[in-house]
Amino acid sequence: GNSVTQMEGPVTLSEEAFLTINCTYTATGYPSLFWYVQYPGEGLQLLLKATKADDKGSNKGFEATYRKETTSFHLEKGSVQVSDSAVYFCALSGTGGGNKLTFGTGTQLKVEL
Amino acid sequence: NAGVTQTPKFQVLKTGQSMTLQCAQDMNHNSMYWYRQDPGMGLRLIYYSASEGTTDKGEVPNGYNVSRLNKREFSLRLESAAPSQTSVYFCASSEFRGALNTEAFFGQGTRLTVV
Numbered sequence: 001g002n003s004v005t006q007m008e009g010p011v012t013l014s015e016e017a018f019l020t021i022n023c024t025y026t027a028t029g030y031p032s033l034f035w036y037v038q039y040p041g042e043g044l045q046l047l048l049k050a051t052k053a054d055d056k057g058s059n060k061g062f063e064a065t066y067r068k069e070t071t072s073f074h075l076e077k078g079s080v081q082v083s084d085s086a087v088y089f090c091a092l093s094g095t096g097g098g099n100k101l102t103f104g105t106g107t108q109l110k111v112e113l
Numbered sequence: 114n115a116g117v118t119q120t121p122k123f124q125v126l127k128t129g130q131s132m133t134l135q136c137a138q139d140m141n142h143n144s145m146y147w148y149r150q151d152p153g154m155g156l157r158l159i160y161y162s163a164s165e166g167t168t169d170k171g172e173v174p175n176g177y178n179v180s181r182l183n184k185r186e187f188s189l190r191l192e193s194a195a196p197s198q199t200s201v202y203f204c205a206s207s208e209f210r211g212a213l214n215t216e217a218f219f220g221q222g223t224r225l226t227v228v
Binding site for chain 2: 100
C-alpha cells in the first residue's frame with residue numbers, strides 16, 4: 001500500500017535559517033504529492049503540491065520538487081520566520097478510490113528569534 | 114466562505130456513550146473524508162465517501178460508522194465510545210477529477226476526550 005515517511009521533529013531553527021524537511025514515499029502508479037501545514041489549534045491547509053515527476057510546487061517561499069527516481073518530495077525554505085512555526089505534513093494521493101490522502105507523521109517546526 | 118464546517122469543536126464523553134460528529138462543506142465537492150489525528154501518528158483515514166451515496170472504510174474504521182446524508186454532509190458516529198478513541202477528528206472534502214488529484218480542504222477539527 002501507499003506510505004509516507006518524513007523526518008521526525010521537533011525541528012528548532014533560528015529566524016532566517018535554511019529549512020529542509022525530508023519526505024519519501026512508497027506508492028503504486030503516479031501519485032500526486034502535497035505538503036500541508038497545521039498552525040496551532042487549526043485544521044490542515046495546503047501549502048504546495050506537485051502532480052507529476054519533476055514538478056516543483058512553491059508557495060510563501062517554500063518549495064518542493066517531485067523526484068520520482070528517489071521517491072522524494074523534500075520541503076525547503078531559504079529563510080524561515082517565526083510565523084512559520086507549525087506542524088508540516090507530507091502526503092500523497094494515489095490513483096483511484098476517491099482521492100484519499102496518505103499522510104506522514106508530521107514534523108513540528110519551531111522558529112526562534 | 115465557510116469551506117468545511119465541523120461540529121462540535123470540543124466534546125467529552127464517558128466510556129460507552131455515543132455521539133455523532135457533523136461535517137458540512139459548501140464547495141460542491143464529491144468526495145468527503147474523516148481522519149483522526151494522534152500524536153506521532155499523523156492523520157489516519159477512518160472512512161471516506163468518494164461520491165454521494167457511497168462510503169468505504171479507511172485505515173482505522175473499527176468502532177465508527179458514517180453516513181453520507183447528501184452531497185454536503187458527512188457524519189461520523191461513535192456508537193460506544195472507548196478511551197482509545199480520544200483524538201482530534203478532522204473532516205475534509207475534495208474534488209476528484211479523474212487522474213488529477215486535487216487538494217483536500219479540512220475543517221477546524223473536533224477534539225474528543227473519552228473518559
